[in-house]
Amino acid sequence: MEQGNTKAAAGRTEHLIEVKDLKKYFKVGDKSFLHAIDGVNFTVNRGETLGLVGESGCGKSTVGTVMMRLQPPTSGQVLMNGEDIFSVKGRSEDLALRKRMQIIFQDPYSSLNPKKRIKDILAEAYKIHKTCTRGQLEQTVEQLCQVTGISTDMLLQYPHELDGGKRQVVGIARALSLNPAFIVCDEPVSALDVSVQAKIINLLMDLQEKMDLSYLFISHDLSVVKHISHRIAVMYLGQIVEIADKETLFADTRHPYSIALLSAIPKVDVERKVQRIVLKGDVPSPINPKPVCRFASRCWMSQPVCFEQAPGLRQVAPGHCVACHFAGESRERMKTAATVGLDAEKLE
Ligand SMILES: Nc1ncnc2c1ncn2[C@@H]1O[C@H](COP(=O)(O)OP(=O)(O)O)[C@@H](O)[C@H]1O
Ligand SMILES: [Mg+2]
Structure with a gap:
């Protein structure tokens, strides 16, 4: 199924995310700067997927990681619900924002603790953010597994025992555990076989409907972006060169x-x-x-x-x-x- 004017996007025009003139320059010499992102502007509506596509090295991941505050911008703003995320101060405001914005990477393997079973990995975020009591923990993880299709067998396994597709499902489940509103999906299916890619994309689309999620879906592959996106932004060397709803971009x-x-x-x-x-x-x-x-x-x-x-x-x-x-x-x-x-x- 392709996303078009589905229930998730229809009638929702309020911007959840606004990116304004975002720049990220890396110093690479005495007077030289690599302009990884150079004045990027876009919005993401509630329940919407914005695809971000362009060839390797054009700055897609930098957009994602700066938006997640994993690295600071050179200049510009990212607003979530109208609030400037770079000016958030105070631990409780910071934690609250972290719950609402999550990121899924190409291969979650490196970020899944190899010594922990899947059930403990999934329980981690609830413990850190204290969003449920110890007594509720097991049931909360079970609910998360039901939504994402993680089996009871998988819960007892370690990350290395899972194939790439299942590991990505764990990555998605972990990102969802704190009920975020916005998820950056950075090439989430690029390392997977085509048949598994379709399953993961369908899962993401299904979860979007159920949980009213907004995605920034990053890929170098326009045919992957096409399936999941409502709108698409095309990026070239640090800048967006075209942005439109999917139908318009193709037609x-x-x-x-x-x-x-x-x-x-x-x-x-x-x-x-x-x-x-x-x-x-x-x-x-x-x-x-x-x-x-x-x-x-x-x-x-x-x-x-x-x-x-x-x-x-x-x-x-x-x-x-x-x-x-x-x-x-x-x-x-x-x-x-x-x-x-x-x-x-x-x-x-
Ligand atoms: N930490 C860094 N230091 C210097 N240059 C970087 C750094 N991170 C990314 N870059 C450069 O920024 C540009 C954009 O990289 P990236 O965002 O990873 O692109 P993409 O995800 O589209 O492949 C590339 O030229 C890359 O080499
Ligand atoms: Mg990248």
């Missing part, structure tokens, strides 16, 4: 980089032969980047202006924003330009 793709990403998804329909766009040209360095379009060196539509000015993210239709000087050009024209200007492989 009215405007940024050349998004077009290239879409063209790489294998199509099942053999009648519709698709030209796969193979990007040429150098990826510019994220260290002290010039204030120009960062995609210009690989773009088949680039004009002198692209090497002179950075295109800001601008709205081309309600809810659809694109950072391209030529965002107004029709998609067909862009696709034609793509097949003329680049090596195109026929996918059959």
